[in-house]
Amino acid sequence: MEQPLTPAEFTAALRGLRHRYWDRHPFHVRVHAGEASPEDIRRWVANRWYYQRCLAQKNAAIIANCPDPEIRRRWLERISFHDGHSGGEGGLGDWLALGAAVGLDETELLDERHVLRGTRFAVDGYLTFCRTRPWWESAAAALTELFSPEHMSDRIHAWREHYDWIKPDGMAYFEKRIPQVREDASYTLGLVVRHCVTREQQETAIAALAFKCDVLGAMLDAIDYAGQR
Amino acid sequence: MEQPLTPAEFTAALRGLRHRYWDRHPFHVRVHAGEASPEDIRRWVANRWYYQRCLAQKNAAIIANCPDPEIRRRWLERISFHDGHSGGEGGLGDWLALGAAVGLDETELLDERHVLRGTRFAVDGYLTFCRTRPWWESAAAALTELFSPEHMSDRIHAWREHYDWIKPDGMAYFEKRIPQVREDASYTLGLVVRHCVTREQQETAIAALAFKCDVLGAMLDAIDYAGQR
Incomplete structure (x- = not known):
């Protein structure tokens, strides 16, 4: 087997996957350029709901596979971040508020009628990955956190600039998530x-x-x- | 719980999913109408290779979850159908021959360079399904066999009519599969x-x-x- 990478080389290799992050996908590029229709935005919000609702479960799967109580204690915060302490709170509650801000009622999000089969297979695949791989592989998969703060910040600006029909209070999810994800990314990378x-x-x-x-x-x-x- | 459907009603409900089968997908409609480019055909063959190579495994997963030796004995034939008795034989061998007939060399198929992420998530999801659900759910999932003989027969005709650049000996997979799938479908439905x-x-x-x-x-x-x- 080859020599291990130094920590700096390994970190650079992880950060080097930047170009594969979804901010450069043609769909996001069009959304941020102001070219998306209300249907495009709603379809994105409703499909990403399916991803949002998997996050607490995938974090629990990581904890379920981790033998180290110190790591488990720290990782537990992520479940609460998404689930909140009661219904309508946390990341899920904020995502429902985003849905309302773009004109999707709660029933439409919760019954998943707009969730596409491609979204379902991708998100289910992520959950299966986190359930079946060692905890540190799933932790590494979470390192898209390295790339997301800048993308979320761009989204807030682009949406405010281009889509005045979206109620601004719908952006709470991203506003809360940006500082949290910076902290999470730094911990996960270490x-x-x-x-x-x-x-x-x-x-x-x-x-x-x-x-x-x-x-x-x-x-x-x-x-x-x-x-x- | 509601009353069970009669066998005739249940069979009709299963056959009633006909409209969701992939023969009516816009991509297949264009291929059969003669509107596909060589790149389209090659992309389809190379992506479907990823599905073909999962079939022996998904059939083994069904056997692995089945407590009845009589069913296991019968289902075992499906593994051999796809894997053959040595390299280059069986459904996999015939699919490599189809690849050659459309201008894809074996290396390109085997290294999966053309396999799209959407194909990967869908096929991996199918394998996870068969590994984790009761055998009879996975057997029911296999009932797309009810719809496939006609579709494969249409494909043979359409390809011969519209794509004279495809070598006709590449069609062996479909020619062998049609009688086999009719027999399998009838057994599985029962x-x-x-x-x-x-x-x-x-x-x-x-x-x-x-x-x-x-x-x-x-x-x-x-x-x-x-x-x-």
Whole structure:
């Protein structure tokens, strides 16, 4: 087996997957350029709901596969971030508010009538990955967090500039998520770099992050294709 | 719980999913109308390779979940149908021959370079389904066999008519598969109808067949979308 990468090389390799992140997908490019119709925005919000509702479960799967109580304690916060402490709170509650701000009522989101088969297979695949792989592979997959703060910040600006029909209070999810995700990304990166000490583990972690970029990209492929039919 | 459907009603409900089968997908409609480019045909063959190579595994997963030796004995034939008795034989060998007939070399198929992320998530989702659900749900999912003989027969005619650049000896897979799939479909339908005696089991079996139609449809969505980008 080859020599392990140094921590700096390994970090650079993970960050080097930047180009596979979904912010450069043609669908997002069009949305941020102001070219999306209300139907496009609603289809994106309703499909991403299916992803949002998997996040607490995928984080619980990571905890379920992790033998280290210190890591489990820290990772637990992520479940609460998404689920909140009661109905209508947390990331899920904020996503329902986003739905309302773009003109989707709660029933339409909850019954998943707008969720495309491509979204379903990609998100279900992510959940299966986190249930069946070692915790550190799933932690590495979560490192799309490295790329997301800037993208979310761009989204807030682009939506305010181009889509005045979207109620601004719908953006709470992104506003709360940006500082949280910066903190999470820094913790996760340190954890993955400390844990992956062999070249094989490092390559596996890089592949896990590439896989996660494909989960997100496949969702947008489905969302974009549905708008063209 | 509602009354169970009669065998005739249950069979009609399963056959009633005909409209969700992938023969009516815009991509297949264009291929059969002679409007596909060589790149379209090659992309389809290379992506469907990923599905073909999962079939022996999904059949083994069904056997792995089945407590009845009589069913297991019969289902075993399906593994050999796809894997053959040595390299280059069976459904896999015939699919490699189809690849050659459309101008894809074996390396290109085997290294999966043309396999799209949407295909991967759909097929992996099908395999996870067969690994984790009761054997009779996966058997019901296999009932797309009810719809496939006619579609394969149309394909042979359409390809011969419209695409003279495809070598005719590449069609062996479909020519062997048509009589086999008719026999398999009849056996599987009898098995599922005999086994699913409660309304809940019947509804679950119908949902499994709908899920399988989505697996196939999601592959074509990805293949069609990739041709438009």
